[in-house]
Structures are given as C-alpha cells and as structure tokens.
Amino acid sequence: MAKDRQREQPKNAEGALDTFEQGGALGPLEDRNEREQRVNTLPSDQKELAQESARFADLCQHFAQQKMDVPADSVAELGRVAEFDIPERVRAIKRLNQKLMEYLNDVGQDPGIRQ
Numbered sequence: 001m002a003k004d005r006q007r008e009q010p011k012n013a014e015g016a017l018d019t020f021e022q023g024g025a026l027g028p029l030e031d032r033n034e035r036e037q038r039v040n041t042l043p044s045d046q047k048e049l050a051q052e053s054a055r056f057a058d059l060c061q062h063f064a065q066q067k068m069d070v071p072a073d074s075v076a077e078l079g080r081v082a083e084f085d086i087p088e089r090v091r092a093i094k095r096l097n098q099k100l101m102e103y104l105n106d107v108g109q110d111p112g113i114r115q
Contacts, residue, residue: 045086052093059100071103 039050056078063070074096081092 045090048090049086049093052090052097055097056093056100059097059104062104063100068107070100074099074103 039047042050060070077096081089
C-alpha cells in the first residue's frame with residue numbers, strides 16, 4: 001500500500017534533475033573560486049543577481065550554523081522577489097541582505113541575560 005502512495009518519477013525527469021546534483025552543470029559548488037569563475041561568465045545583470053543571491057545564501061547558511069531562524073518577514077519578502085525583473089530583483093535582494101546583516105548586528109549586541 002505504501003508503494004501505491006509513492007509517485008513514480010518519469011524517467012526523463014531524473015535526467016533533467018541530475019544537472020542540479022553535485023557535479024552537474026548547475027549543481028552546488030563548494031569551491032568559491034570555481035563559483036566566482038562561473039559567475040564571471042554571466043552577463044552583467046545576471047552576474048550581479050548571482051553575487052547578491054550568493055551573499056543571501058551565505059547569510060542563510062550562517063543563520064543555520066548559529067541555529068537561528070531567518071526572520072519570517074525576510075522569508076516572505078524573498079518569496080515575492082521572483083516576480084520582479086532582474087534589476088529590481090537585485091535591489092530587493094540587496095535590501096534583504098542589508099536587513100539580515102542589521103538583524104545579526106542587533107542580535108549580537110544583546111548581552112543574553114537580562115535582570
């Protein structure tokens with residue numbers, strides 16, 4: 001019965017998704033130099049978007065390492081960014097990055113225990 005509940009993936013979907021796996025053309029890059037080389041091959045507007053998106057991803061990774069939640073309003077704002085054209089998307093992600101950096105700074109100023 002459990003097998004009935006599982007959806008079967010079409011065979012062609014598996015091949016298409018492989019490009020996003022480690023080692024695939026669009027897969028994650030652990031080497032920052034390789035990532036920079038790929039980003040530098042993009043047109044200028046896409047390059048700037050990729051750089052800001054990478055900064056956002058780095059910030060999210062920092063939040064995860066510190067076992068902190070990304071503020072809900074920032075997550076909601078990011079969801080709307082996909083609807084924008086590239087120049088506005090870049091500006092929106094820059095604002096998000098700035099907001100997250102300020103949030104981290106504010107949280108870091110907290111002494112932790114208040115009496």
